[in-house]
């Protein structure tokens with residue numbers, strides 16, 4: 001067995017962990033200006049770093065003189081691995097976004113990016129509360145797409161887009177539920193019509 005690739009990826013995992021710990025405090029302080037009260041702090045930090053290209057994707061490591069044997073996307077092996085590729089352009093990420101947009105009854109726009117998503121691309125939401133939930137789902141989806149990438153790289157586990165998108169639905173419900181008016185936020189409406197919960201045509205708690 002060739003131990004060199006195993007050792008190299010193990011070192012990358014350790015390196016990533018050390019950098020994460022070292023940057024945690026400063027990033028927590030810095031990302032306070034861009035918060036989303038419906039998601040966990042580690043999701044906020046991830047988004048803050050990703051928007052500033054501070055996630056250890058292979059081309060960013062390569063720019064810093066750390067070559068991992070390839071700069072191709074470990075998920076699709078078709079393109080260079082940038083953060084935009086991982087989160088928006090990779091075939092796996094696109095599959096996730098199609099599912100998320102279908103779930104929310106939204107039209108998936110071309111050329112996705114943080115800016116386009118956070119500007120509400122493809123959405124027609126008018127309720128501020130629903131906008132906050134949509135933004136939380138976007139952030140959580142980015143976080144889980146990156147988590148899936150790491151599962152592929154470090155544990156050789158590829159769960160597929162259907163499973164990961166289901167995890168995003170469950171986790172976003174769990175996190176938003178715990179930070180919302182619980183009596184007005186149920187699982188089945190969340191699965192079937194998340195845009196309609198608490199919207200302008202809704203009754204007191206449920207779906208209009």
Ligand SMILES: [Zn+2]
Pocket residue numbers: 073074075076077078079085089090091092
């Ligand atoms: Zn890819």
